[in-house]
Amino acid sequence: MAADRFLSTLKYVAGTKPTFNLSEIAAYLDEPRTVGQMYEALQPHLHGLGLTANKTGEDYTISRLMPSPAYILSTSEEKRLNAYLSLDTMPSFLEAAIEQYISRKTGKEWSDSIILERLRRAIVAQKDDYWKPTGKRSLQYTKGYSVLGYLAYHFPVYFMQARHLFAQLARDGLLKQQMTILDLGTGPGVMPLAIEDFWMCLDSARSTVLSVERSKEHIEAFEALTRSVAIQDPQVKIESPKEADITLPRDIPLPENVDLMIFSNVLNELAGLPVAERADIVMSYGEKLAPDGMLLIIEPAEEATSTGLRVLALALKKRGLSIYAPCTFIWGTNCTPDRCWSFQTASSIRPTRIMNSLAGCNEQFRYVNSDIKYSYVILRKDGKVRTSCQIPKNTKALRLSKIHMNVGKRITVVAAKMSEDIGDADTHLYRLCDGSAEKPVYAVLPAFHIVPSNRELGSVPYGTVLELRNVLVRYNPVHDAYNLLVSRNTAIRMLGQGDPGQ
Template identity: 40%
Template sequence: MTGTGSLQALRDMTASREEFLLSEFAARFYPGIELPVLLTTLLPALSRLRLGWETRGSSDFRIFSLPAQAPFLLPRETVAMMEARLSTGIFDDDLQNLIERYIVQVTGKDWDDPVVLQRIRSAIMQQKGQYWKEGKARKIGYRKGYAVLAYLAYHTPVYVTQSAHLLLMLTRDRLLPARARILDAGTGPGVFPLAATWFARTMPGFSAEIFSLERSDPFIEAYRFLAPRYSAGMDSLTIHPPIQGDLRETDTLLLPSSLDLIVLQNVLNEFPGTPGDKAAIVTSLSRLLAPGGCLLITEPADRESSTGLRITVAAALGPDLRIHSPCSFIRGRQCRPDNCWSFVVRPSLRPTRLMQRLSGEHEAYRFENTDIKYSYAVLVRDSRRRHPYTVPGNAPFLPFSALPRHTGKRVNVVGAVMSADIGDAGTHVFLLCDGTQSRPVYAVLPRYHCTPDNRYLLTASYSSLVELRQVLVRYNQKHQAWNLFVSRTTQVLAAEPEGNAPGQ
């Protein structure tokens, strides 16, 4: 069975009818093939034609057309309200209560029982010890009861909050439809479904059908407790039971088709294997995207995980899979992914009740996980980009690749802001990228040089494009990087016309 042949066969079948049984399709085009095997093979073709499926009876499947969806649009005031709410760092009390209730169910003791807390502490420390190992020694697993409770206590509040920020980002970029079909691949205890539930609670008009994939039995048990209870009574959400399976075997799994959003959150860095192995997971899943869908990958902000994400994405790209954001291709080139340590910083989370009890009076540094920092990439199967801008051929801007020839000179440049302010009390520092550099490039603005003409650098959002006019080029030998010094005579401007910039 070829992809082209199955696609044409499905087109022929849907030419006169909006739904049909897979057994009818098989009898006409592929007699003798077992229906589950046939359906698994057809998933990419179903997705290209925006067709869904569901079981029918004990041995058949109903194939049906899915309506095209308009983007979920939010007024600017609503976006601002949502951002303000997230910036408070308060983790939802209902979800805190559910996590505490689940600990009671699993242990048979109060959630803050001293013995329970000590075992969760031990599991957290063991997970942190494994996480910071490198190479083959790094083995991260959540297959035992207290390992999952530790994950719920230490990681889940941060990851759910991070996911809420990302859902808002996708909405601003008009990538999320009003009725979204979402697959959270490697869901753990249901991190993205829980975030989507919070999002739907907060945002009237948003609805979703949510699927999840997870291989760990203890995680699936936690998911089945948390997700249905948190979303109870919400007609806007349909949350399916998790599919049990391994991400590395997606080509053989019976997964949903025609997805508007596929999420790989803090998953790929935990798998052994080469960037090519991880890229194969990404490309396999991307074939399940509906027209106009997107695939979101996030990883922790540490250097190894962040650059690993960029390397994996670069290996996955091709004619049918491209970067929407945060990278821009203003000069038609992509930077070296192994040199791209770039991440987002959002307002910190306030410690949950459980974190506070685990920390006691003296161990907040061990058991309070509150930093919201992450690297991400959004991939699409078409030509959409957050920033479609390209540098005009006659523009008076020096590419970063030419900086070595202009050391000690003042130049004009344009690039994307790829970090928060990573400077200190006396100096603002931002990572920049135009896709041409072989070494990191930073914009450096001493506080005493801040003026109304260059202050835009301090408010430019992550991935936004800026012009820097009359910056001084210097090379930092210690850090093997280029510094662009912004002074009182420097102008910093938005590189895109106001009407073309996304609502970031």
């Protein structure tokens, strides 16, 4: 049978009616074919065509796959979520599972002084490697201790920070009743385990998590941890990771219609590749996204990595994805991300037993990792953005791209707050962005100038779009940046929603 002709006929019929019998297709084909032969040809393409097939007697009923409905949080789920986000420790069974894994792999108690010393060395080696120039980093995770060090130092904070990101997706109504999630560069399964944990806050949402990882040591840890925390009839089905190189997406068998793809702390490890190549790789995965699917990319908040994420995000935007959050492109222009260092923060976690034991040495703070600071971007295929902000009719706002022509003047701007307070108790400082600025712009609010009309600057969440009326423009030559001085005479009001509360 000419497969192309068969599939194009089937696609045509599926476009004209939501349900039909497979036998109906035979009438359109040049050569006679049995239902069995047609089903055999169709089966590998079913999902890709967005169809399902159910055997009905000798025939098959072909139907369009109905997209899973959005998962809207109930009031009791909202409350549960607030309580969940206020927790500062990993679930005790997971902490115990990590300890047991380290003990099993090393053949000694994890708290043995020799094991702790080896873990310390692994953590230091990993940090040293991370700070090496691009191309000189190894980050291969081929040695057992590199993964054990990761479990001891990085896992807890990444696991806990994921809660905030999933809460954001849930509160924005971006989760679905049933989801397929793909985690690229899954490591020891931080994201799949965090998904399983988070979904337990939801009454009835379900998901299947697939993942890809190249390090055998990480895969071994993944299997052990997911097995040891497995429960009967979980809401989240975690599949074993596929061992593969994520830079070769075409070699990896992937499902169609993925609802959420996650790259968590992984794309910076491909920093040896030019940004265009990394963007092409991400776009190849994007082909497997459902029409309303999204990509979540997370990176550490450190300056080079965080800025690298913004540069990559813009490259992906130029290739057709929309940036849903945290950025707002108020003037519809593309941004200049080269100096965009912007990250989200949340309350610190309580150090784990392992971290506390590792800290029992001269350089205790070297081994305690409890701050939650991360850069993220959510990209979508369907053009949806969280805040599509219109400049109010009665506002004559200046584009930040024109700020250099207005030094010494009082102006009005519409921009998103893109940092928490990065100043001090006397002078509060917040990064601003309207998507047009060529150099960094900050709002500077001296503590003695705080009045009800400008107070919102400090209290609104990361990503919130604000109108700032009557701010004084100053140039800061030391940082080659612009400051907008907020005074008692400045009026600030919220125009668009930022990250839902932490």
